[in-house]
Structure formats: C-alpha cells, structure tokens
Amino acid sequence: MDKTSGFKIRGIYKSLRVRFFVIVFLTGLISCLVMHSVILDSYENRAVNVKSTEAQTQLRILANHLIVSNYLQDTSSEVINAELDMLANLYDGRVIVINDDLKVVKDTYNISQGKTIISEEVVNCLKTGSKGTVSKYDQANGYIEIVTPIIESEDIEEEDVSVSGKVSEVVRGVLLTSVSTETIAVTLKILSRRAQTLEIMIILIILLFAAWVSIMLLRPFDRITTAINDVKAGYTDEPIVGPNYLETEQIINAFNALLRRMKVLDDSRQEFVSNVSHELKTPITSMKVLADSLLAQEDVPNEVYREFMTDIGAEIDREDKIINDLLALVKMDKKASGLTITSVDVVNLTEIVLKRLRPIARKHNIELTLESKRAITAEIDEVKISLVIMNLVENAIKYNKDEGWVKVELDADHQFFYVKVIDSGYGIPEESLDHIYERFYRVDKSRSREIGGTGLGLSIARNAVLMHRGTIDVSSVVDEGTTFTVKIPLTSTLALTK
Ligand SMILES: Nc1ncnc2c1ncn2[C@@H]1O[C@H](COP(=O)(O)OP(=O)(O)O)[C@@H](O)[C@H]1O
Numbered sequence: 001m002d003k004t005s006g007f008k009i010r011g012i013y014k015s016l017r018v019r020f021f022v023i024v025f026l027t028g029l030i031s032c033l034v035m036h037s038v039i040l041d042s043y044e045n046r047a048v049n050v051k052s053t054e055a056q057t058q059l060r061i062l063a064n065h066l067i068v069s070n071y072l073q074d075t076s077s078e079v080i081n082a083e084l085d086m087l088a089n090l091y092d093g094r095v096i097v098i099n100d101d102l103k104v105v106k107d108t109y110n111i112s113q114g115k116t117i118i119s120e121e122v123v124n125c126l127k128t129g130s131k132g133t134v135s136k137y138d139q140a141n142g143y144i145e146i147v148t149p150i151i152e153s154e155d156i157e158e159e160d161v162s163v164s165g166k167v168s169e170v171v172r173g174v175l176l177t178s179v180s181t182e183t184i185a186v187t188l189k190i191l192s193r194r195a196q197t198l199e200i201m202i203i204l205i206i207l208l209f210a211a212w213v214s215i216m217l218l219r220p221f222d223r224i225t226t227a228i229n230d231v232k233a234g235y236t237d238e239p240i241v242g243p244n245y246l247e248t249e250q251i252i253n254a255f256n257a258l259l260r261r262m263k264v265l266d267d268s269r270q271e272f273v274s275n276v277s278h279e280l281k282t283p284i285t286s287m288k289v290l291a292d293s294l295l296a297q298e299d300v301p302n303e304v305y306r307e308f309m310t311d312i313g314a315e316i317d318r319e320d321k322i323i324n325d326l327l328a329l330v331k332m333d334k335k336a337s338g339l340t341i342t343s344v345d346v347v348n349l350t351e352i353v354l355k356r357l358r359p360i361a362r363k364h365n366i367e368l369t370l371e372s373k374r375a376i377t378a379e380i381d382e383v384k385i386s387l388v389i390m391n392l393v394e395n396a397i398k399y400n401k402d403e404g405w406v407k408v409e410l411d412a413d414h415q416f417f418y419v420k421v422i423d424s425g426y427g428i429p430e431e432s433l434d435h436i437y438e439r440f441y442r443v444d445k446s447r448s449r450e451i452g453g454t455g456l457g458l459s460i461a462r463n464a465v466l467m468h469r470g471t472i473d474v475s476s477v478v479d480e481g482t483t484f485t486v487k488i489p490l491t492s493t494l495a496l497t498k
C-alpha cells in the first residue's frame with residue numbers, strides 16, 4: 001500500500017460523516033436482522049406448541065379408547081387400528097403403542113411390533129407412573145416426539161367413607177408418537193424468503209437514509225470549511241453567517257472573533273506602515289528642500305553653506321533616531337520569549353542610565369536626582385529595562401521647564417520593584433493621557449519634533465514593561481508636572497538565561 005492510499009483510508013476512518021453513516025446503517029441493519037430472527041423464532045415456537053397440544057389432546061382421547069377396548073391385551077380391534085392409522089396419517093407421523101412390559105403392541109409403521117422399547121422417556125413414564133404427557137421438539141429432524149401414558153382408572157374399594165368415590169389411576173402402557181413438523185418448516189421457509197426480500201428492501205432504504213442523514217446533518221461543517229477557505233483565499237473577509245447548530249455556531253463565533261481580531265491587527269499594521277512612511281519622509285523632505293535651495297543659489301557664502309549643511313546633518317540624525325526607535329519597537333513586538341533574563345542590580349542599572357542623561361539635563365539646567373529606598377535585585381532583561389528608564393527620564397528632561405527638576409525614585413516590596421519618574425514639566429493634558437503610548441503619538445507635534453522626539457519612546461517603554469508582566473501608570477497635572485510609575489515583578493516566570 002503506498003503512502004497516499006494509506007492516508008486516504010485513515011481519512012475515511014477519521015471522517016465524522018463516514019462514522020455517522022456507519023453508525024446509522026449498522027443500527028438499522030442490526031435491528032432489522034434481530035427483528036427477523038425474533039419473529040421467525042416466535043412463529044416456530046408457537047406453531048410447534050399448537051401442533052403438539054392438538055396432538056396431545058387427541059392422543060389422550062385415543063389412550064382412553066385403548067383402555068376401554070382392552071387393546072393392550074388384544075390388538076385385533078379394527079376400529080382402534082383404523083383410529084391409530086388415521087391419527088398417524090393426520091400428523092404424517094408414527095404411533096407406537098407400548099404395554100407396561102415395554103413391549104411394542106402396535107406400530108403404525110409395522111416395523112417394531114413385538115420389540116422392546118427402552119427409550120428413556122417411555123421407561124420414565126411407566127416406572128414413575130407419571131400421568132402427564134411429555135413432548136419433545138426435535139428441530140434438526142423435524143418432528144415432535146410425544147409420550148402419552150395410557151391410564152386406567154379404577155374405583156377404590158375401601159371401607160373408609162372419606163376416601164370412597166375416589167379414583168385410583170394406573171399406567172397400563174404408553175403411546176409413543178412422532179408428529180412431523182414439515183409443514184411448519186415449509187411455512188418457515190416461505191416466511192423467511194418473504195422476510196428476506198423485505199429485508200433487502202429495508203436495508204436499501206436504510207442505506208439511502210444513512211447516506212442522506214450523514215450528508216445533510218454534517219452539511220453545516222462543509223459550509224464552514226468553504227467559508228473559512230474563502231476567507232483564507234482572500235475573496236472575502238465578511239463574517240460567516242448561516243442557519244446552523246449550536247455546535248457549529250460556536251465554531252463560527254470563534255472564527256468570526258478571530259476574523260475581527262485579524263482585521264484590527266491588519267488595520268493597525270496599515271496605520272503603522274503609513275505613519276512610519278510619513279515619519280521617515282519628513283526629514284528627507286527637509287533635506288531635499290535644504291539641498292535644493294543651496295543649489296538654486298550661486299556663489300553661496302561659506303557661512304550659509306555651513307548653516308545649511310548643519311541643518312541637513314540634524315535631519316540625518318533625526319532619521320537615524322527614528323530608524324533606531326523603530327528597530328527597538330520591532331524587537332519589542334516579539335513574544336516575551338525574546339527576553340534575556342538575568343539577575344540585575346536595579347539601582348546600579350538606573351545610575352548608569354542617569355549618568356548618560358546628565359549632560360542633556362545639565363544643558364537645560366535641570367536637576368536630576370536619584371533616590372533609592374533599598375538595594376534591589378531583580379530577574380529582568382537588562383537592556384529592555386534600561387530602555388524603559390531611559391525613555392521616561394529623557395521625556396521628563398525634554399518636556400520640562402528650564403531650571404526644573406527630575407526625581408527618580410526606586411523602591412521594592414516582596415513581589416515587585418517600582419520606578420517612579422517625577423518631573424516639574426509642563427504636564428500632559430487629560431485628553432492625551434490615553435494616547436501617549438500609541439506609536440508616533442505626540443501631544444504637541446511641532447514642539448516635540450523641535451525637541452527631537454519620534455513619538456515612539458513611550459510605546460517602546462510600555463511594550464518592554466508588558467513583556468516583563470509589569471504595569472506602567474501615569475498621572476499628570478498640566479503646568480505642574482508628570483509622574484510615571486513602573487511596577488515590575490522581581491522574579492521572572494521565565495528561567496534565568498545566565
Ligand atoms: N514627562 C512628560 N511630560 C510631558 N509630556 C510628556 C512626558 N512624557 C511624554 N510626554 C508626551 O507624550 C508624548 C509621547 O512620548 P514619547 O512616546 O516618548 O515620544 P517622544 O519621542 O515625542 O518623546 C510626547 O510627545 C509628549 O508630548
């Protein structure tokens with residue numbers, strides 16, 4: 001068997017539709033067959049019973065006649081002989097009359113006359129003197145064997161008044177009769193043949209029904225597959241609808257939810273791409289303008305040249321910064337598994353970051369202080385948390401008044417460590433607070449650009465915090481200052497890399 005046909009067979013075996021079909025079909029088939037055998041069996045039982053009861057009654061009457069005409073002693077009675085033959089003919093069988101010495105007195109087949117019969121039933125009947133008739137159905141050979149006792153009744157001659165009038169019964173002999181059941185067998189055969197034709201028809205109907213049911217009932221699943229394939233192929237991104245079952249509705253709902261999510265992701269990606277293009281284009285446009293205006297003039301003085309080239313250099317720096325931020329953001333967008341977790345001294349880390357930012361603070365005459373309440377060691381990604389602190393403190397310096405201050409506070413409890421960045425800057429208006437983490441969002445576009453912002457810093461910071469399963473919060477009063485609070489678990493759920 002080659003591989004593909006193996007898969008095909010496995011596929012058929014796993015198919016819900018095929019299983020459904022097989023179950024429905026087998027249920028129908030089995031009940032049909034059971035019905036067949038039960039009905040025929042009960043017919044046979046009943047027919048055999050009726051026949052045997054009928055024969056027993058007649059045999060009992062015959063046994064009486066035998067006694068009355070003293071047949072056991074003298075078999076010459078024409079009437080009785082005729083009666084015996086008639087009965088044998090009627091039942092298409094054989095009647096044997098046996099006396100109490102187990103001798104055959106008469107056999108309608110005229111074979112066993114004078115022989116001794118030691119059949120168990122006959123012996124039993126005579127020895128125990130049982131008055132009941134015994135019948136046995138031999139299905140294989142197609143006859144019923146009936147043992148009928150020949151009973152003589154005599155009045156009890158006793159003085160006792162209380163028992164007088166009672167009758168004593170003595171078994172004088174036995175009638176051993178076999179009754180042919182051929183007619184029953186013939187009827188059974190006819191019935192069975194008819195039942196078979198009917199069964200074949202019923203089985204065909206069940207087959208069609210099972211096929212129809214398995215196709216119809218599972219059709220909604222096909223519809224879902226088709227709809228999902230349409231979406232996958234890109235023909236449509238409409239939600240799937242349709243009359244369905246509870247079960248398929250759950251699948252459809254889950255799929256539609258997935259579709260909505262994909263749409264949101266797609267929209268935000270598109271927006272991101274257009275924002276990126278726009279942001280990258282701005283410095284290039286400026287450079288083009290600067291370069292063009294330089295070229296347009298002849299005999300440009302050296303100082304003007306210098307000035308323009310400095311501006312072009314600044315635009316290049318901006319472009320570089322945007323690209324760097326974008327790269328940082330893209331790295332951040334990966335899963336939490338992208339973290340390189342080590343055990344880090346957070347106070348030390350913050351000091352290093354602040355040291356790098358001091359020159360900018362000094363330029364604006366801003367006082368930058370660090371206050372740490374205790375030593376903090378945490379399992380974090382050193383580079384990413386530096387980025388967080390860097391961005392927050394950088395913002396606090398950039399969006400500050402001259403002669404302002406920035407305070408960084410570090411603290412920890414048994415579960416988390418906290419970084420607070422408090423500034424005396426111009427604050428963030430209430431309506432902007434919800435948007436500051438969005439990519440490329442700036443409260444005041446022109447001022448931010450002047451200051452050299454890309455609008456990506458806080459998204460980078462927030463992503464890094466979320467990767468650590470931490471939170472970032474902001475509270476701000478316009479013209480008074482802003483406080484960012486970052487809370488990060490001390491231990492990572494990821495294993496230490498080092
Ligand atoms: N400490 C702060 N004080 C006032 N405004 C702030 C502060 N931090 C961030 N913002 C506002 O949030 C915007 C988004 O910040 P960010 O994502 O870092 O971008 P940017 O590159 O402009 O700094 C900034 O443009 C600024 O308007």
Ligand SMILES: [Mg+2]
Pocket residue numbers: 391394395453454455456457458
């Ligand atoms: Mg920033």
